[in-house]
Amino acid sequence: MFRRTVLATLSALAFALPAVARAQGGEINLYSARHYDTDRALYDEFTKETGIRVRLIEGQADQLIERIRNEGGNSPADVFLTVDAARIARAAQAGILAPHGSAVIDGRVPAALRDPGGLWFAISQRARLIMYDREKGRPEGLNRYEDLANPRFRGQICTRSGSHPYNTSLAASLLIADGPEKAEAWARGVVANFARPPQGGDRDQFRAIPSGQCGIAIANSYYLGHFGRSDKPEEQALFKRIGVIFPNQGEGDRGTHVNISAAGLVKSAPNRAQALRFLEFMTTHKAQEMFALGNMEYPVVEDAPLHPALAAMGKFRAEPVNAAGNLDRTPEALQLLQRAGWN
Numbered sequence: 381m382f383r384r385t386v387l388a389t390l391s392a393l394a395f396a397l398p399a400v401a402r403a404q405g406g407e408i409n410l411y412s413a414r415h416y417d418t419d420r421a422l423y424d425e426f427t428k429e430t431g432i433r434v435r436l437i438e439g440q441a442d443q444l445i446e447r448i449r450n451e452g453g454n455s456p457a458d459v460f461l462t463v464d465a466a467r468i469a470r471a472a473q474a475g476i477l478a479p480h481g482s483a484v485i486d487g488r489v490p491a492a493l494r495d496p497g498g499l500w501f502a503i504s505q506r507a508r509l510i511m512y513d514r515e516k517g518r519p520e521g522l523n524r525y526e527d528l529a530n531p532r533f534r535g536q537i538c539t540r541s542g543s544h545p546y547n548t549s550l551a552a553s554l555l556i557a558d559g560p561e562k563a564e565a566w567a568r569g570v571v572a573n574f575a576r577p578p579q580g581g582d583r584d585q586f587r588a589i590p591s592g593q594c595g596i597a598i599a600n601s602y603y604l605g606h607f608g609r610s611d612k613p614e615e616q617a618l619f620k621r622i623g624v625i626f627p628n629q630g631e632g633d634r635g636t637h638v639n640i641s642a643a644g645l646v647k648s649a650p651n652r653a654q655a656l657r658f659l660e661f662m663t664t665h666k667a668q669e670m671f672a673l674g675n676m677e678y679p680v681v682e683d684a685p686l687h688p689a690l691a692a693m694g695k696f697r698a699e700p701v702n703a704a705g706n707l708d709r710t711p712e713a714l715q716l717l718q719r720a721g722w723n
Contacts, residue, residue, distance in 0.1 A: 407433040408654045411448065412461040413441035414641060418674030425670070426661050432654045441467040448476045448646060457646040458655035461503075464545050466552070466710050468642040469703035472499045478647040480659055488663040492700040493640065493680050500644035500703070503662045504677035507601040507696065508550050508637045510625040511586045518623060519596060525554065525627045525637070526562075528596070529569025537573045538585040538594035542722030543714060546582070546600060546639065551713035552706045553637045553699065560712070567720035578723060583607075586622050600639075601693065605676030608689025619689065626696035635699040641677070642703070 412419070415438055423434040439447070441462040448457050448471075460477065462468050471477055472495065479498035486494070494501035510528070512519055519536075521527060528537060540547065554563040575594045585597035586604060607619040626636045643662055649655045661667055668684035671677045676687055 405431040406651060406654045407435055408458040408651050408658050409435045409437060409456045410459045410461060410658070411437045411439070411444045411457045411646070413439065413444060413467070414461055414463050416675055418670065421674065422667055422670045425666065426658060429661070430654075430657055432657060434658070442470070445471050445474050445476060449474055451648075453648050455646065455648045456650060458649040458651045459643060459658055460646055461641070461643045463639075463641045464549065465640050465642065465701055465703040466545070466549065466707040468500045468640075468644060469707035471644060472704075473707070476647055477644040478649070480645045480656060482656060482660055484660045485663055488681050490680070490682075492698075495644075495703070500642045501659075501663075502640035502642050502680045502701065503667075504641045504671040504675070505638045505680060505698065506640075506677055507626065507698065508546065508639070509599060509601055509604070510627055511589065511597040511599055511604065512595065512623045512625065513589045514621055514623040516595070518625065522596070522625060523627065523630065524633070525550065526558070526566060527627075528573065528598070529566045531569070531572070533573045533596060535573065535575050536595035537570060537598065538575050538588050538596070539570075539578055539598040539722075540581055540585065541578045542567075542717035542720075547598075547717065547722070548710050548713045549639050549706055550598075550637050551717055552709040553702075555709045555713055555716075556702060556705050557634055560716070563713075564716045564720065567716050567722055571721045587618065590618065590621055601678070601690065602676050604693070605687065605690050608692065609676065609687060624693050626694065628699070629697055635697040638678070638698045638701065640680075640701055640703075 427433055441464065448455050460471055477499040481498060485501055489501045510522060521530060521532060551563065551567060554566055582599035582603040585599045588594045589597055604619060604622060607615040610616055628634050628636060643659055645655055645659060663681055665681065665684050668679040668681045672679045672685060673687050676690060
């Protein structure tokens, strides 16, 4: 009788444990459009802490969204991870995400960096910056993205293709802030100020500054930050030579445009409790530090550490993320860039 009583009591206690505790062990299926070795180290750390194994399925964001849709209610996907605000909004519109319902996440991630309905939240940020040659000094009158269209900067600007998400996202931000007529005039003004046809990636833009090919570059903080932490003398020298402008910082202005990596809980997640553990882990100081120090991204959680190279670039106020608006305006943004000749 005593043995049966003890077993019954233990059984009752097991069922009384919180869902989070029962989530110890097991696995999650992570569908990710991020492709960084540092992320794998983060997943290993999560497994070490929780015993939950991360099965990684990588691909392009749109392909992963379509895959989850096609898999339907039988999809093994638990978490969707992507590197662009418009694409996380596309996943939400596709109906593949469910509210995470986590007070922990809502308490750690600012409201401006998460979906009001809890379908997604940012895990890291990158700022779209204006860069210049410190040896020649900061270009006078260049404080906002809108200033890039000023004829005084004729023949000075280098940037990558207008069809790249970094630039369509920026153009969509201009559309939302300034309206279609001003945004198109801005794009035409920037194209008129090009030092050369758009080419290469973001690193190629600020690399061209010391040689005199460009006086101004449009590039992401992430890329310059990688030069700042490099052990190559030539990259360290370039990092010290390149000055940065965080645009639109004036009183009442909207702030510097940022793009985000973001995560969401898949609606049909078969391992929901484990997936929530993973999502909450992404907002811990440890995970945020790994994003910031390992991949040169800005954290989303207050007081999370920055890499010294990013800290040296200065502080800034970010434009609130409008993922749904960015998605809605991206086709229009691409068309206006193409009309302007930003190919």
